Amino acid sequence: MTNERWALGGDLNVARIGYGAMKLTGWPRGEAPAHDTALAILRRAVELGVNHIDTSNYYSRGGVAANELIRQALHPYPDDLVIVTKVGALVEGSDIALPAEGKNGLTPDGLRRGVEANLRSLGVDRLDVVNLRMGDLDRSQASLAASLETLLALREEGLIRHLGVSNVTAEELAQARAIAPIACVQNLYNVSRRDDDPIVDVCAEAGIAYVPYFPVGGFQPLTARHLEAVAARHGATVPQVALAWLLARSPNILLIPGTGSLAHLEENLAAGALKLTAEDLAELG
Numbered sequence: 115m116t117n118e119r120w121a122l123g124g125d126l127n128v129a130r131i132g133y134g135a136m137k138l139t140g141w142p143r144g145e146a147p148a149h150d151t152a153l154a155i156l157r158r159a160v161e162l163g164v165n166h167i168d169t170s171n172y173y174s175r176g177g178v179a180a181n182e183l184i185r186q187a188l189h190p191y192p193d194d195l196v197i198v199t200k201v202g203a204l205v206e207g208s209d210i211a212l213p214a215e216g217k218n219g220l221t222p223d224g225l226r227r228g229v230e231a232n233l234r235s236l237g238v239d240r241l242d243v244v245n246l247r248m249g250d251l252d253r254s255q256a257s258l259a260a261s262l263e264t265l266l267a268l269r270e271e272g273l274i275r276h277l278g279v280s281n282v283t284a285e286e287l288a289q290a291r292a293i294a295p296i297a298c299v300q301n302l303y304n305v306s307r308r309d310d311d312p313i314v315d316v317c318a319e320a321g322i323a324y325v326p327y328f329p330v331g332g333f334q335p336l337t338a339r340h341l342e343a344v345a346a347r348h349g350a351t352v353p354q355v356a357l358a359w360l361l362a363r364s365p366n367i368l369l370i371p372g373t374g375s376l377a378h379l380e381e382n383l384a385a386g387a388l389k390l391t392a393e394d395l396a397e398l399g
């Protein structure tokens with residue numbers, strides 16, 4: 115399988131197609147795969163060359179936690195495995211039910227608890243990359259600047275290697291870059307949702323990885339006649355075309371498609387070998 119590489123944070127050599135672990139838990143909604151299937155997916159991903167896994171301590175529902183599964187399936191971790199986690203939104207998965215004023219993941223205490231919970235559940239002394247997730251949170255709790263300062267301090271303590279940001283605007287990314295080196299941006303982006311085009315380009319120019327979430331549509335599978343037409347021409351599937359489009363869009367884009375299916379995992383990784391033609395790209399717009 116073709117899986118090109120990118121130096122995340124300048125020093126973590128990752129395959130461009132990675133894996134997002136949220137779907138293994140059924141958090142925040144939906145079905146989780148059986149425990150054995152979840153472990154098999156993680157192990158198969160690594161076997162097939164995945165060395166970039168996206169997760170969070172708060173991907174956890176009904177006693178099924180992504181970090182626990184990752185640890186159980188893969189610890190002791192291969193030397194080149196990069197686990198990217200996120201803090202800021204919530205600390206525990208069940209925090210999603212808290213009223214807005216109770217969601218304190220962005221306070222200095224919440225950020226520290228988030229980092230410590232990730233260290234503990236993953237069973238590591240240092241987190242490879244921590245994304246500060248902003249987005250839909252109540253910004254009155256804490257500013258992006260103050261939150262990043264807190265994470266920088268945790269990095270100085272040796273608990274974090276690289277920092278990233280998630281669910282940020284272009285202005286917030288610029289603000290973040292003035293405060294700390296930013297290794298990656300994780301925002302919503304896919305072939306049908308391209309609001310972030312300018313951010314992708316800013317990141318490409320700055321050597322920052324852009325890691326789209328919902329690369330194959332997230333909770334709403336991508337469907338469009340032009341996607342189906344391109345897929346049919348290549349004997350591929352629509353998710354494969356969506357992933358191949360992202361790979362072609364910019365070399366700094368790293369993929370973390372999520373799946374609770376071994377067959378879909380293999381299909382997604384095979385998208386690395388799908389090279390879209392100029393005609394395909396023109397049709398996809």
Ligand SMILES: NC(=O)c1ccc[n+]([C@@H]2O[C@H](COP(=O)([O-])OP(=O)(O)OC[C@H]3O[C@@H](n4cnc5c(N)ncnc54)[C@H](OP(=O)(O)O)[C@@H]3O)[C@@H](O)[C@H]2O)c1
Pocket residue numbers: 133134135136137168169200247280281300301326327328329330331332333351353354370371372373374375377378379381382
């Ligand atoms: N920073 C943030 O705010 C944020 C938000 C959301 C997600 N994330 C991260 O981004 C990762 C990716 O996002 P996501 O998992 O929500 O969205 P996604 O990768 O676009 O879509 C996952 C969904 O697509 C289905 N799927 C995947 N591959 C498929 C295939 N080849 N054929 C048919 N269906 C397929 C999966 O169902 P099956 O299980 O049936 O394959 C699942 O329902 C997550 O795992 C998480 O790590 C971050």
